[in-house]
Amino acid sequence: MTATITGVTDREDTEPETTEPETTDPADAQPARTTDAAPTTPTRETRAGKATRRPARASAATTERHWKPKRSGGADPAGHLTPAQIDALGRELDALRDEVMATRGAADAAYIRRLITVQRGLELGSRLVLLGSKNKAAWVAGTLGLTAAKILENMEIGHNVMHGQWDWMRDPKIHSSSWEWDHAATAAMWKHSHNEVHHTYTNVVGRDNDLGYGILRVDADQKWHPAFLAQPIYNIVNAITFQYSIALYDLELGRHLKYRKRLSDQQKTDFVAGVRAVAAKTARHVARDYVVHPALSGTSWRSTAAANFTANLVRNLWTNTVIVCGHFPDGVETFAKASIRDETRGEWYLRQMLGSANISGPPAMHLATGNLSHQIEHHMFPDLPSNRYAEVAVRVREIFDRYDLPYVTGPLHTQYLSVWRKVIRYSLPNGAWEDLREQPVPTLRRGLSWLGAQVRGSRRHRA
Amino acid sequence: MSFLLGPPQTAPRPRALRRLGARALKVAEFLTTPLLPADYGSLIAPLHLSADLRGRLVERRRETADAATLLIRPGRGWRPHVPGQYIRIGVDVDGVRHWRAYSLTSRVGADDGLVAVTVKKIPDGVVSRHLVDEIEPGTLLMLDQAAGDFVLGPRAPRRALFLTAGSGITPVMGMLRNHPELTDVVVVHSAPTADDVVMGAELRALHDSGRIRLVERHTRVEGILDLRPDGASGDESDADAARTLDALVPDWRLRETWACGPTAMLDAAQERWDAAGLGVRLHTERFRPVVAATGDGGVVTFTRSGLDVDADGGAPILDSGEDAGVLMPSGCRMGICFGCVAPLREGSVRDLRTGEVTTASAGNGGGAVPIQTCVSAPAGACSIDL
DSSP: OHHHHHHTOOOGGGSOGGGOOOOOSHHHHSOOOGGGSOTTSOOHHHHHHHGGGSSSOOOOOOOSOOOOOBTTBOOOTTTTSOHHHHHHHHHHHHHHHHHHHHTOOHHHHHHHHHHHHHHHHHHHHHHHHHTTTTSHHHHHHHHHHHHHHHHHIIIIIIIHHHTTTTGGGOOTTSOTTTOOOSSSSOHHHHIIIIIIIITTSTTBTTTOTTTTTTTOOOSTTSOOOGGGGGHHHHHHHHHHTHHHHHHHHHTTHHHHHHTGGGOOHHHHHHHHHHHHHHHHHHHHHHHIIIIIHHHHTGGGHHHHHHHHHHHHHHHHHHHHHHHHHHHOSTTOOOBOGGGGTTOOHHHHHHHHHHTOOEEEOOHHHHHHTTTGGGHHHHHHSTTSOGGGHHHHHHHHHHHHHHTTOOOOEEEHHHHHHHHHHHHHHTTSOTTHHHHHHHSOOOSHHHHHHHHHHHHHHHHHHHO | OGGGOOSOOSSOOOHHHHHHHHHHHHHHHHHHTTSOHHHHHHHHOTTTSOSSOEEEEEEEEEEETTEEEEEEEEOTTOOOOOTTOEEEEEEEETTEEEEEEEEBOSOTTOTTOOEEEEEEOOTTOHHHHIIIIIOOTTOEEEEOOOBOSOSOOSSOOSEEEEEEEGGGHHHHHHHHHHOTTOOEEEEEEEESSGGGOTTHHHHHHHHHTTSEEEEEEEHHHHOSOOOSOTTTTSSOOHHHHTTSHHHHOTTGGGSEEEEEEOHHHHHHHHHHHHHTTOGGGEEEEESSOOOOOOOOBEEEEETTTTEEEEEOTTSOHHHHHHHHTOOOOOSSSSSSSOTTEEEEEEEEEEETTTOOEEEEOSSTTOOOEEEEGGGEEEEEEEEEOO
8 A cells, every 4th residue: 555655755846956857946056065965865964954952053143034935936934034133033042942951850861761661561561451352341451551652652752762852861771873663664764864854954845855755745836746636545545554654755765766777876775775674673563563462362362463453553643643733734834945055043943933833732632742742842952852842832932922923833633634624735736726616616527627627737837 | 570581691590491481582572672571671670670780779878078888789690799890880860871980899799799889079070979979779770790900819919008099998998808818918098187088997997906007198187198219309307208108118019019099199109119120019090091191172073973073182082972962882981991992983083191193094995993982082073983
């Protein structure tokens, strides 16, 4: 099933610059920077981007605004701020970050250790209960417990540990360089595509592959293709198989299929090694959930396998729901590639602030989402321990208000529906959705011919 | 639960049982992937089911105003030490893991199974202050096996001299407690005042019982022990002359000597013993590396962590890396145990003890050079594979 998705994984937007013939984007018309090379090789600059945690930061004064309009136009969302104000914003946020970082201590360390203990206890306990999963109550309790454990493991623990949020403890057992998680994607490849690419190029159309993962069109500035007509289906399939989709995405499978003839030997070797690593890891996880654990359950083997399948499925659906709510809801800004050229520290913060969305809710919601409900704060301070985002959010909100910037947040259902609206709307070429709302099509036949006209129109437009 | 026990096994078990255990461990590994059984085991019984050596603090006993003895129950896998050796202890202070080396003072194979170290507070010492004043019994500690060659050796000497200062008495106390066969012993110990003598009561009791001859040197009143030959310091009063090594221990040349204390004292001792042609009879243990040379410093790139750190020419790369959040392997932090060795990929580093510069170049077929990060500082830009 995932193969179908990845068959259409790559659109022009994610091509390496060197192979892109079009130069309509003003950014592409200018001399290429070193970072414009294929994103598989982390260059110094992408690494520098990751190392925002470094105390010494480049902080050239903002003398001009580097924001540039996207192809579809639009005004600078921070147009009401002067370069000096953006500079001040950057300094203020750096100071806030330093202030909170300086207070990390024993209580934070106790938090993550307690959480890990609870999560492992919950997992072990649930798996023990599931040994007798023929009993209905045992099945329900075990499945619920295992699902919760898997969600905690992936989100509040795994994602955040691999971000380096707990590296300051210098505990080799809880460190971004040694952590491995219950997920098909290996820690190493996930850290590259997530920490280095997504967090550096957040919401830059054509740079941040997380913007639709190469299978969804969620922005007017992503080129339309007839394959996107079926994207509501991809979105569902992607959610169901989320951990495997992420693994294939981290492998950059679509890109490799598309450019396999142009890849260097090194890229091919790396790709094969990556595929092997994912396959080996997946095999171990499948053996654990569908062979060893059921086998130990004896006559309950069938219901134990079903329980593990359910836990994996629910975890996939939940993590997908949380993650699409981080950058796709209405009100979130995307950016043109040209905008990040010579971007200053203040402008980088602005892009993170305007390019992310929060989920409001009680503390349990924040825990269940791995504090990605504080996506805005997480993107501003990716290596701040997650248990601190809630307190930082209050201060950040005040800064948003003072600088008159939109803080995109809402309850989970609102944000999730908003994502679905985008998925449906952008499955059609730009303008088609508005057109359809003005003149609804009464019959299927008229609908198909309308669709044909839209497709032809979009082709003409592209030519 | 025996399957949770990874190697090393402490007691030999029947082969069939061992084979069964190994097989059960394999199954457990399948169940706990991507983690290991010990990752769960360490949460249940940290001392016994952990993959790493750990210990639990049983008691913190105050010795002097600024020193305390820690009694620790070591976990599974602990190997008995040789008196005089040190252990490395990993302790979390304000949530951050720090490793420090301390000399063991306990009796080997004591009935209660505890091991002891004695810690003296050093000014601005984050770890020593925590261990002396704050740490609560019950705290879990990371441990390493005992190490070090500041020991008596296969045959105890007939006549021994221990030349110590401050907490330098601790390895010596470890030897005295474990080697009752040492009877002709002189201990020359320096401390600011009588009250500052770590384990002073026990030392004085040993002196009174005739087991050792204790010479206390209270430096706040009497000044630092002069190890130079008589007359070398020029015009001396009679009082000064009475306090020289020759006056205090006239037969020092006949004694196998162990010295532990501050760098200046050890350097002076080394010079005196070498001058007397007795260098081989002097054994020393240092607290920290002798910094001989500092350079200009530079940017250290930690390649695997993807971090650049602007480091001072006098700061060990180990410290700079730790401060930046890099997971640095570490050991004695004084250049002797090689627990901190990391590959230098490119660039130059200076050995802080000797000033010697080591260079690696990635190109031209040059490979990475292993360096001791605890005694190396950058000499220009360099990159370390960590």
